[in-house]
Amino acid sequence: MKTSIAVFLIFLGFACNRPQRENVDFKEWGDYWFQGKAEINSYKLTQYRYGEAREGEAVLIFVTEDFSRKKHLKLDHPNEAGRDKISVLKMNQTREFVTGIYPYHMMLSAFTPTKEASQGLKFTASSQEWCGQSFTQLNLKSGNDYKGELFSYFEEEGEKSFSIEGIAEDDLWNLIRINPNQVPKGSVMMMPSLIYQRFSHSDFIAEEVFIRALDISENRSQLEVTYSSGNRVLKINYEKQFPYQILGWEEEHTNNNGDKELTKAERKGTKVIDYWNRKAIEDEFLRDELKLN
Template identity: 70%
Template sequence: MLKKLIFGIAFLSVVFSCSQPQREDVDFEAWGRYWFQGKAEISSFDLTQYRYGEAREGEAVLVFVTEDFSRSNQVKLDNPDQAGRDKQSVIKMNQTRDFVTGIYPYHMMLSAFTPTKEQSNGVKFTMSSQEWCGQSFVQLNLKSGDSYSGKIFSYFEKEGDDSFSFSGLSEDDLWNLIRINPNQIPTGSVSMMPSLFYQRFTHKGFEAQEAFVRVRDISNNRSQVEVTYSNGNRVLKVDFEKEFPYQIMAWEEEDTRSDGSKEVTKASRKGLKVVDYWTRNKVEDEFLRKELNLKN
């Protein structure tokens, strides 16, 4: 009986998901020639990350790649050819940040999964942070519309192992929307959850806030997404190329502290490769890191 109930819920979820409207004003024929060639786009960045009131020099990496995703389980499919209607095409962003605070290092990673052709919010977001004090992990899952459920596992007592929910757009969804097409970004006043990286650094609660979003041209060949939160605590700017495939060139995060001081985190691109990195795991492939200008 329980198995039948679970199957029925999963079936209804699949049927509902298949009724999702498709994205409009996106040339998916040209889009697919770049994104469905069986490779990932990797870009490296010089990073200036503020932490504990000081600027830290480090590195960031963005990895964008398309994958076949399970609608019902919200994980990458092992056998997509056998998944039927449970298969969903997503674009995945992995963003890593590595920097040192005094004697000890930070290693951080954020993943965002956004449907490519279906008009939908990102379906899953995860963030992990490792440093010598301990580890933390957060996961958001889209339930319906713009409603998310989340879980956090942390070594901090006040956070502990906890669950939460919110409705709105995730700031971390914007990076994938740029790559699909900037015209997919909602502009104006938006209910938005700040980045999971921001939540990690500030230890603030997981709740959507009012934000103003705009997309503007900043040069002949670059545009910028700007997000300004109404509480005045955070401004995000992401610079990208105007033309397809809308590559990310730089970003800036301005955070205003309780004493009114401003901390500005910046990243600027220094390397780019389009490569099937998952097959390049031999010692002889390490030269590719040098081509990306990675230090470590």
């Protein structure tokens, strides 16, 4: 009986010792990311939609949170959560632009463990425009297996559940911010961005991609992701030095007729601030500092 208990405790100890990220200076990282503030970045957006380039605005917000391993939700009482608590870096990405008379409002969220060597735990994307709205969610089940759900106003899509295996493109942004060395290089199986899926209404499948990092200047690097189908290339520009801020990105899509559509974003402003405490009318001047419309 005592032997069985000892074996169980040893097994439990191994189960709790989850692999940690390597080659990351978490002292430097924590000084920046655990100061109780978020990093907000605003971008001038050129979004291709319906065959034309639309001028708009994008925002990237990065902030750390205490997350529930089981529920994949932000913890209300992290000090009481015990081993259910895991630290994540959250990215919220918004895109706003107008197509003719009506506007698009899109939002993507990604939740990536900070210290544990794990893929992103959860990804969500929503799209609202005058025709209707849709919502997609992916949850990591194990390894690189995700369970997904889609709720859409399109009859052909409707409400459905699906499974998908691979690395999420939407995880790349947080991995760069943790440390670019956390991004896998070479050939991998990847799920296209949930925002791209909304635009293309394509099936939820993983595709082989080739990932490489390029030096584009003395202070800047670029992550390039090329899909094997030949119809999509993503390029994310970021600072070489910590905290590896995102300076802009490009998404090149090639249509079946060979025409290319280039969506791009160029940073306008950045600020580290506890924005959730800045909700009074007198705080609206902060939008001007971020050059937000």
